[in-house]
Amino acid sequence: MATIHLTNSPITITNLHNTEEVVMRLKTYDISNQISAGNFLFNLDPQPVADTLIVTLDGLVLAPSTSTVQKDYTLTGHSQITLHFNEDLAQNSVLLAIYEEA
16 A cells, blocks of 8 residues: 655545556566577577567567568467577677566
């Protein structure tokens, strides 16, 4: 429970909602340890719910491929992603997969 004290303020609060019971279903998995020269295939464990997958590389959100357009990555199978890059990832890169577990 949070307590809010307002003194000499024009702000009026009419409703407070308890958000303590909200369950965060998205989890972040650091898959940077799978980076190696010539490797563009990364395993996701546990398996993600496909529609919840977000992949970031060094803080940048990567674009998922569609059935007609190839972008930054493709979810291949149920638990792997393939990156579509022309050059190897730097060994000190941070590759994160954010998703809900299946």
